[in-house]
Amino acid sequence: MADFLTIAEAGKLIAARKLSPVELTKTCLDRVKAMDPVVNAFLLVTEERALADAKVAETRAMGGTLKGPLDGIPIAHKDIYNTAGIRTTAHSKLLETNVPTADGTVVSKWDAAGTVMMGKLATHEFAMGGPSFDLPWPPARNPWNPAHFPAGSSSGTGAAVASGMILGGTGSDTGGSIRGPSALCGIAGIKPTYGLCSRSGVLPLSFTMDHTGPMAWTVEDCALLLQAMAGYDPGDPGSADRPVPDFTADLSKSIKGLRIGVVRHFYETDSPVSPATKQGIDHALTVFEHLGAEIRDVTLSPMMDYHAVGSVILTSEAYAVHEPWLKERFNDYGELFRDRIALGGFIRSVDYVQAIRRRRMLIQELKDAMADLDILVSASQVGEAPLITEVPKWTNLEKPSLTMPFNVTGYPAMSVCTGYGVGGLPVCMQLIAKPFAEPTLFQAGHAYERAMDWRSKRPEMALAL
Amino acid sequence: MPDMTFAARVAATGLSPKPEDMPKLQALVEDMDRAAALVRGPRSYAEEPLSAFRLPTP
Numbered sequence: 001m002a003d004f005l006t007i008a009e010a011g012k013l014i015a016a017r018k019l020s021p022v023e024l025t026k027t028c029l030d031r032v033k034a035m036d037p038v039v040n041a042f043l044l045v046t047e048e049r050a051l052a053d054a055k056v057a058e059t060r061a062m063g064g065t066l067k068g069p070l071d072g073i074p075i076a077h078k079d080i081y082n083t084a085g086i087r088t089t090a091h092s093k094l095l096e097t098n099v100p101t102a103d104g105t106v107v108s109k110w111d112a113a114g115t116v117m118m119g120k121l122a123t124h125e126f127a128m129g130g131p132s133f134d135l136p137w138p139p140a141r142n143p144w145n146p147a148h149f150p151a152g153s154s155s156g157t158g159a160a161v162a163s164g165m166i167l168g169g170t171g172s173d174t175g176g177s178i179r180g181p182s183a184l185c186g187i188a189g190i191k192p193t194y195g196l197c198s199r200s201g202v203l204p205l206s207f208t209m210d211h212t213g214p215m216a217w218t219v220e221d222c223a224l225l226l227q228a229m230a231g232y233d234p235g236d237p238g239s240a241d242r243p244v245p246d247f248t249a250d251l252s253k254s255i256k257g258l259r260i261g262v263v264r265h266f267y268e269t270d271s272p273v274s275p276a277t278k279q280g281i282d283h284a285l286t287v288f289e290h291l292g293a294e295i296r297d298v299t300l301s302p303m304m305d306y307h308a309v310g311s312v313i314l315t316s317e318a319y320a321v322h323e324p325w326l327k328e329r330f331n332d333y334g335e336l337f338r339d340r341i342a343l344g345g346f347i348r349s350v351d352y353v354q355a356i357r358r359r360r361m362l363i364q365e366l367k368d369a370m371a372d373l374d375i376l377v378s379a380s381q382v383g384e385a386p387l388i389t390e391v392p393k394w395t396n397l398e399k400p401s402l403t404m405p406f407n408v409t410g411y412p413a414m415s416v417c418t419g420y421g422v423g424g425l426p427v428c429m430q431l432i433a434k435p436f437a438e439p440t441l442f443q444a445g446h447a448y449e450r451a452m453d454w455r456s457k458r459p460e461m462a463l464a465l
Numbered sequence: 466m467p468d469m470t471f472a473a474r475v476a477a478t479g480l481s482p483k484p485e486d487m488p489k490l491q492a493l494v495e496d497m498d499r500a501a502a503l504v505r506g507p508r509s510y511a512e513e514p515l516s517a518f519r520l521p522t523p
Contacts (some may be wrong), residue, residue, distance in 0.1 A: 002491050312497070312504055326480060330482065332485070335486075342478070343494060346478065346497060355501075356516055357515070360512070385481050397496060
């Protein structure tokens, strides 16, 4: 089987007519056939569509009319992204037979960029809760060790990218659903600034916390995917009407002088991480310093404050989305989603309003803290992936989420792999930038990845093929 | 809402969880109540929420 290629590498080879999109797609389909019966990353494989897309891309390649660096690249979509004529289920019994009539905006954009659509990917039910074993499809598993959790809710995307079944995919992030699976599956994933990428045609969970974003093997690939994903969309009321920068123009620029703040209390005291995770972050800070960055600690409100605000808002808004179905078909939901979403019925309106008042204060706090900083560094997950059978059903105030603060504030945040822990599973860090400063985020993440060798390692099950 | 029993609060939502799920749901609701208490902190009466009413520019 062919080597594992990044999107950047494959794109260059396709442009040079040294790699056939059809052969690349067949390689990915072979990996799906070999690994997915164990990994469960796909809810639906659209093989015929993928081969048809690849053939068209190949014609463009041969004719010198490629659409760009994503032309002929195999991707797949989280199964909350509407795909015209292709089943979109949210991994739920409630939408088991749902076939949208139109593509979501991001799906259309990636299609227009020439991507090869491989299918629809596993998620936690309606992008919340999980892993669930009482849904029509099994949960995705971690390709580094299938007995372990890939995190979620963009679990299928994380697992499929890490195992090389696809080169990139879509995720969505309401409390950490891109950064969590990116972290535990050892890939890169960015939750962009709120409003940068359209959510039109993506099943909603929480209107003011939902973000769409890309997941891929490297930071550079995330930048390439985001380029074809970002932009104003009048169909999304939260969409920001502003120009989209070139995300790869400064990717390889030196980070000398970059000002980095470390939110140490988030991962040392508020939600303590494993020794391997802490060691990975400490070492990354040394690498950044070596590359010329200036580093200092920064203190924000306790992470529990961010978590409380996020929980009240997310749960209230999700309940507003699901209330009619909850009243009619409560027991058709899986247990985990049902338990979590039902809480929304117990939140008083005054508490929701107080939460969005507090949210404004937290955004101001983060803005002030970053006034003379370019990047923040924190953890993204507490450690390596747990066994899939031992995942706590519910994060609570005593164990606040490391990712939630940047859904509450809308700031762009990215998971980057920082090595492997004692169990051989990936560990990671989280990088955060100012609103719409994704180019800086990519620059820092790319500089770190180039300085380390972590991207040369793949799950054994993928290497064994 | 300490003045209402949990069963009454469930009834007020219109949801129908299974009886065996009630203790678990109650524990989760108590955690959410703690989160809600945490966001109620003191602030000026005039402090606007994040989503202040703004009309789109014509």
